[in-house]
Every structure is written in C-alpha cells, then in structure tokens.
C-alpha cells in the first residue's frame with residue numbers, strides 16, 4: 094500500500110519507513126497521506142461484516158499481521174430517554190468504554206504498536222492521563238515488548254493505574270502534570286531507540302479514525318448531523334473527522350458531520366481559541382477538572398482539531414465539573430451507560446448547546462463516550478449516596494426500603 098507522511102504546516106514529506114513524529118524542518122504535526130484512487134474496497138464485505146478496527150484494514154497504514162485484542166465494534170446506542178430529557182429528536186451514544194481496556198485508546202494502540210513492530214522498534218513509551226497507558230500496556234504485552242509509561246502523580250484514576258501495572262508496564266509517577274510528562278517522554282524517545290506512542294504519533298490517529306467509519310457503518314452509511322465528544326489532547330476529534338472525510342472521498346457517504354468538541358471549564362484552551370477566532374491555542378499552565386482524562390492545558394493536536402472544527406462548521410464549548418457529573422448520572426440512570434467523568438462531558442456539552450440554541454432540536458447527534466465507568470471508581474464513591482448499612486433481618490431491610498410506616 095502506498096502512503097507517506099506530510100507536514101500540515103510546511104508540506105514537507107517523509108517516507109513511511111522513517112521513525113518520525115513531527116516535521117524535522119518546522120516541528121509541525123504530520124498526517125498520513127494515501128492515494129485514495131488506488132484503494133479498492135469490497136463494498137459487499139463493507140455492508141455485511143461486523144464493525145471492528147481491522148474491518149477497515151484497507152484504509153489503515155499497516156502491512157503486517159496486526160497486534161490485536163479485538164478492538165472496536167463498540168455499540169452505537171439509540172438513546173430515546175436521554176434525548177427526551179435534553180429535548181432533541183434523535184440521539185445516539187457511541188460507547189467506546191466497551192473496548193478491551195475500556196477506552197477508545199485501544200483503537201490507536203492496536204495500530205500504533207503494530208507500526209512499532211513494522212518499524213523494528215523494540216520498546217514503546219507514552220505519557221498519559223491514564224487510559225493511554227492502560228492501552229499501551231496491553232498491546233505491548235500482546236506484542237511481547239517492554240512498555241514505559243509516565244503518569245502525573247496523584248492525578249490518574251485508580252482503574253487505569255491498575256491496568257498499566259497488571260499488564261506489566263514500567264510505571265513512572267512524575268511529580269508534575271500531564272504536559273510535563275509528555276515533554277519528558279518525548280525527550281526520552283529522542284535519546285533512545287524507544288517508540289513514542291502519544292497522539293502526536295500520526296499512526297495512532299489512523300486507528301482512531303475507525304470510530305468515524307463505524308458510526309457511518311452502524312447508521313447504514315448515513316452520516317449524522319453532528320458528533321459531540323470530549324477533547325483533551327484533541328487527537329480523537331481530529332481522527333474521527335478524518336474517518337468521515339475518507340468515507341466521503343471514497344464515495345461511501347455523501348456528507349460530513351459538524352465536529353463539536355467539549356472541554357472542562359478548568360481546562361479549555363481549544364474552546365477559547367474557537368470562541369475568539371484565534372489561529373492557535375494559548376496553553377493553560379494549571380488545568381484542573383474532575384474529568385482527569387481531559388485535564389490537559391497544552392493539547393498537542395490543537396492545530397489539526399481547530400481545522401476539523403472550523404472546516405466542518407462545528408463548535409467547541411466548555412462545561413463545569415458539576416454539569417459533567419450530572420450528565421454522568423443521566424447516562425447511567427436513563428440509558429444504562431456507565432462512563433468515566435471525561436466521557437460525560439460530551440452529553441453535558443450537548444445539553445448546554447441545545448439550551449443555548451446552538452444545536453438544533455431536530456439534529457441527529459452522536460455523542461462519543463470515551464471511557465468506561467469502572468476506570469474511575471473513586472469519583473463514583475464521592476458523588477453517589479453511600480450504601481445503607483442494615484442489620485441482617487427482614488424488619489431492618491423493610492424499614493430501610495419502605496421507611497417506618499410499613
């Protein structure tokens with residue numbers, strides 16, 4: 094398959110055999126460029142086979158057997174009760190918490206770790222707010238290569254650390270935030286023969302673009318009016334938009350969704366840039382939010398994400414931690430969808446934008462829930478009522494359920 098890497102800033106081109114993450118001339122972000130006219134898809138297979146990342150292998154930059162634990166193929170739920178509460182006609186939730194490690198990061202890592210092997214790299218590393226490290230740990234384990242992860246100390250949800258540890262990664266807790274950890278791991282990977290698998294690595298985004306393919310696929314090759322998702326490093330919003338663009342280029346679909354990114358109020362450089370019309374973001378030094386997966390002050394894919402949002406006619410909005418936690422409960426209690434706080438930002442943002450009149454009530458909307466509830470049990474314990482402790486007899490149980498008068 095023919096493809097190469099191209100700088101989005103200066104247009105410099107790099108061969109697929111190079112180990113490179115950003116442009117060596119201007120430090121710009123790189124994109125994977127294909128010759129779409131040479132890609133032949135089996136439309137019969139596309140219409141009948143179940144969705145999964147590797148169903149779309151002909152649109153992925155990989156030539157060897159993939160390192161896979163059956164990622165993708167996550168459910169797209171039609172959410173009528175939640176739609177009614179928010180006041181829109183047609184709402185779907187794409188629950189990425191149903192991936193092998195419980196977040197969409199698996200889609201990027203199945204491709205990224207396979208690419209590491211293809212390039213002959215024998216060790217992989219990342220900085221992470223948690224989910225990236227969990228995903229890298231399982232694909233490294235499956236591939237049989239060492240994994241190094243750098244995490245911001247004290248700011249990673251319990252379930253995510255548990256995964257990185259159990260799957261055998263070398264886990265370093267940095268006295269600093271995510272942005273510090275990323276700067277350090279980039280230095281490490283430039284000094285040693287270690288493959289960097291943060292979302293600055295363009296191959297990860299290639300795996301994640303399959304979310305866009307799957308949504309179109311699951312809607313019968315129809316494109317929703319809008320995609321709403323949480324934004325941290327802004328790789329996913331970029332990747333999903335690319336997926337929809339490619340299906341349109343290939344003539345499989347005929348429109349594009351409005352890409353709508355949601356950030357937490359305490360950590361929202363993309364929202365500020367969209368609202369002010371600035372060409373670039375201004376990094377935030379001390380990002381803070383209960384949604385630790387999007388607690389990022391200097392999103393590495395900001396440039397790509399700003400283009401995706403603007404080009405698609407989408408927007409960006411911020412929500413408070415309270416709004417995030419309320420949306421988390423709504424997803425759980427109206428739809429049976431258990432998500433970690435960052436994921437609920439999508440639904441909180443949708444509600445706010447509908448109330449503001451920015452999103453029309455007749456739009457077909459897909460919210461992406463990026464990670465599973467069990468990733469962050471500590472927050473649940475803090476925001477839910479505690480279990481009622483009762484004596485082991487039926488009177489106490491009846492009293493606890495019905496009160497004193499029954």
Ligand SMILES: *Cc1c(COP(=O)(O)O)cnc(C)c1O
Pocket residue numbers: 196197198224225292323324325326327328329330386387433435436463464
């Ligand atoms: C990584 C992550 C995000 C943010 O995705 P970006 O690509 O960094 O914007 C959101 N939610 C969860 C649960 C994540 O793990």
Ligand SMILES: [Zn+2]
Pocket residue numbers: 100101102103104105116117118119120121
């Ligand atoms: Zn460049």
